[in-house]
Amino acid sequence: MTNTKSKVAYFYDADIGSFYYGPGHPMKPHRVKMAHSLILHYGLYKQMEVFQPVPLTKEGLCQFHAEDYVSFLQHITPENQEEFEEALQRYTVGEDCPVFAGLYDYCTKYAGGSVGGAVKLNWGQADIAINWAGGLHHGKKSEASGFCYINDIVLAILELLKYHARVLYIDIDVHHGDGVEEAFLTTDRVLTCSFHKYGGGFFPGTGDVLNVGRGAGQYYAVNVPLKDGIDDATYRGLFRPVIDKIMEAYRPEAVVFQCGADSLNGDKLGVFNLSIRGHASCLDYVKRFGLPTLVLGGGGYKISNVARCWAYETGTVLGTDMEDRLPPNEYSEYFGPSATLHPPVVGEKENHNTPRYLEQLRAQIVQNLSFLKAPSGLAFHERAPDAMDADQLATVSREDLRAGGGGSMDWDASGDRNVHNYQNGGHSEGVGA
Numbered sequence: 001m002t003n004t005k006s007k008v009a010y011f012y013d014a015d016i017g018s019f020y021y022g023p024g025h026p027m028k029p030h031r032v033k034m035a036h037s038l039i040l041h042y043g044l045y046k047q048m049e050v051f052q053p054v055p056l057t058k059e060g061l062c063q064f065h066a067e068d069y070v071s072f073l074q075h076i077t078p079e080n081q082e083e084f085e086e087a088l089q090r091y092t093v094g095e096d097c098p099v100f101a102g103l104y105d106y107c108t109k110y111a112g113g114s115v116g117g118a119v120k121l122n123w124g125q126a127d128i129a130i131n132w133a134g135g136l137h138h139g140k141k142s143e144a145s146g147f148c149y150i151n152d153i154v155l156a157i158l159e160l161l162k163y164h165a166r167v168l169y170i171d172i173d174v175h176h177g178d179g180v181e182e183a184f185l186t187t188d189r190v191l192t193c194s195f196h197k198y199g200g201g202f203f204p205g206t207g208d209v210l211n212v213g214r215g216a217g218q219y220y221a222v223n224v225p226l227k228d229g230i231d232d233a234t235y236r237g238l239f240r241p242v243i244d245k246i247m248e249a250y251r252p253e254a255v256v257f258q259c260g261a262d263s264l265n266g267d268k269l270g271v272f273n274l275s276i277r278g279h280a281s282c283l284d285y286v287k288r289f290g291l292p293t294l295v296l297g298g299g300g301y302k303i304s305n306v307a308r309c310w311a312y313e314t315g316t317v318l319g320t321d322m323e324d325r326l327p328p329n330e331y332s333e334y335f336g337p338s339a340t341l342h343p344p345v346v347g348e349k350e351n352h353n354t355p356r357y358l359e360q361l362r363a364q365i366v367q368n369l370s371f372l373k374a375p376s377g378l379a380f381h382e383r384a385p386d387a388m389d390a391d392q393l394a395t396v397s398r399e400d401l402r403a404g405g406g407g408s409m410d411w412d413a414s415g416d417r418n419v420h421n422y423q424n425g426g427h428s429e430g431v432g433a
Contacts, residue, residue, distance in 0.1 A: 006287070008317055009126035010048040011113035012036055012396070016133045019106040022098050026268055027147040029106070031303035032133045034331055038311035041327040047318045049126070050396040053113035053133075056155070060387050061111065064154045064183065066142040073149060074104045090143075097144035107150040110134050114152035114296060115387045118159035121254060121292040123390040128293045128317050132310045135258045135296030137177040138204060145179065146204060147299075153256060154183040155387075156294055157190055160254045162383050164292070168252035169193065170243070172282050173260020173298045174270040176207030176223070180258075186215040188373070191222065191250050195239065195263075197271050198225030209364050219371045222246065224361065227352035228271040231345075232278030234353055239282050242365055247289055249372045255291050257283060259313055260298025261306040265345045268301040273348045276309045276341070280316045287317060304335055305343065312341055 017033025039045055061070045072087050081088065081099045088094055100106075110133040117129030137153050138146030153169070157180070160167050169184075171177035171194040184190035198207050213221035224242060226235075246252075262270040264279055287293065295317060300306035308326075315322045326332065326339045336343075 005319055006127040006317065007125075008048040009117060009120045009129040010039075010045070010050045010314070011053045011117055011129065011131040011133075012050060013053050013109045013113065013133065016106070016109055019100065019102055021100055021147070025098065025147075026301040028301075028303050029133070031300060031306045032297065032310075034303060034307035034334075035132055035310040035314075037329045037331060038307055038326065039314050041329040042311065042315065042322055044311070044314050044318060044320060044322075047320065048130075048314075051116060051120075052394045052396050053109055053116050053131070054388050054393060055105070055108035056112040056115055056150075056387070057108075060115065060155070061108070061150055063158055063387075064141060064151060065139075069142045070150075073107060076103065077101070092143045092145060093149075096147060097149060103149070110136065111150045111152040111155055114156040114294065115159050116390075116393055117294045118156040119386055119388055119390045120393070121294060122160065122163040122386070125390055126292075127290075128287070128295060130295045130314060130317065132297040135173075135260060135298035137171060137173065137258055137260070137298060138175070138179045140179055140182065146175065148179065151179045151183065153177075153180050153258060153296060156296075157184070157256055159387050160256070160292075160294070161189055162386070164253035165189065166191070166250060166252045167254050167256060168246065168250060168291075169256045169258070170282075170286060171195065171258040171260065171298075172239075172263055172279065173258055174263040174267065174272055175202075175260065175299060176204055177258060178204045178206045181207075181211075181213075181221050181223075184217065185213050185221060186217040188216050188220050190217075191220045191246060191252065193222040193224070193242065193246060195224040195226060195235070197228065198223075199227065202271070209361060209368075212368050219368055220250075222365060222368065224365065226272070227357070229273055229349035229351035230353045231273040231348070231351055232275055232281070234351060234358065235272075235274060235278060236281060238358055238362060240285060241362060243286060245366055245369050249369050252291060255286060255289075255293040256296065257286055257293055258296050258298045259283060259310065261300030261309045262298075264300070264302070264305050264309060266302050266305060266343075266347065267299075269299070270301070271349060273345060273351065275345050276305070276312050276343075279309055280313045283313050284316050304331075307331070308335075308341055308343070 017030040113131035114134035136148035139148040139151030177194040
């Protein structure tokens with residue numbers, strides 16, 4: 001393991017926070033802009049190269065997704081969706097994954113950041129790349145799922161595979177990383193490892209410890225199904241030995257780490273008791289292996305805590321200590337009277353992960369991993385062209401970053417805070433709590 005300073009590439013599109021899933025929907029892209037505001041005001045941007053993502057082309061999206069599905073996303077709008085009734089059902093676009101203004105642009109931007117990060121890693125121009133707008137792990141080849149349309153993670157892994165024989169995918173979202181696992185279910189070139197809530201009808205209902213992959217990919221899907229209420233110490237006691245065993249047995253050449261923040265205490269859709277420090281300690285542990293690593297966002301629905309978490313994890317990647325007192329920022333009022341980076345863990349759910357259950361789970365996972373074959377060299381093949389030219393990715397100046405701002409806030413009649421969405425004609429986006 002290594003503790004040396006890493007060269008970090010950070011991808012951020014100033015428009016990403018302006019996309020709006022609709023009133024009452026828990027997914028709020030504005031959380032990325034809130035995290036970015038903290039990253040600016042803590043001065044973390046000074047320690048990174050900041051890049052404007054290049055939106056992924058239709059051809060780029062079709063490296064994984066079906067062309068008919070991508071064409072549908074390209075043409076559907078809130079105004080014409082009644083003409084696509086059959087297609088909406090076929091591609092499962094509707095309530096959870098609504099049609100909203102700028103949907104296709106949103107997909108190309110968040111996917112472009114993740115693939116751009118992979119290209120930077122492939123070219124050796126960064127040790128770690130960050131795209132908090134990415135990490136949408138439920139998207140399938142021909143359908144939307146769980147607030148996710150385009151699976152940027154799969155596209156980024158496919159890019160990494162052009163240069164790396166074996167890629168490890170780690171997912172600490174409270175929901176199972178089903179879309180990524182499904183995409184690589186039959187290959188040994190990607191090992192997927194997901195820590196998630198499982199059972200009781202919890203979405204997406206997959207990810208049992210006995211689901212280990214198929215064919216050439218058998219035992220290359222590692223599932224860590226957890227129960228309600230897991231806390232920092234319990235999580236750490238399982239996470240570290242599982243990752244150690246995977247690193248030893250699989251010897252990956254690159255890592256993709258999905259930092260879904262709905263595993264935090266108090267999340268609107270989550271059931272875990274993780275603190276921000278506990279969540280970030282997983283990323284810090286993996287970082288110490290010194291592998292090229294792509295760090296992505298994911299779920300997270302108490303967005304003030306999501307912003308805190310991803311800002312803190314940016315500092316973790318940089319190896320930078322951060323004051324607990326939040327610096328003055330555009331969202332100071334929104335972060336509450338305490339205005340701290342690490343809010344207390346409150347209203348803890350009972351931890352149903354008993355020592356006996358965890359020991360049985362750990363033993364089963366170790367047994368599954370014992371069947372992994374020793375990695376072999378990748379046979380020579382002509383490498384596919386890069387998705388984009390790393391040297392042509394535009395850096396964002398510090399002056400432009402500081403001028404970017406974060407969006408103004410007011411109150412609506414119901415008492416909920418709102419963020420003005422300038423992209424959609426001044427529509428007010430309710431950002432929830």
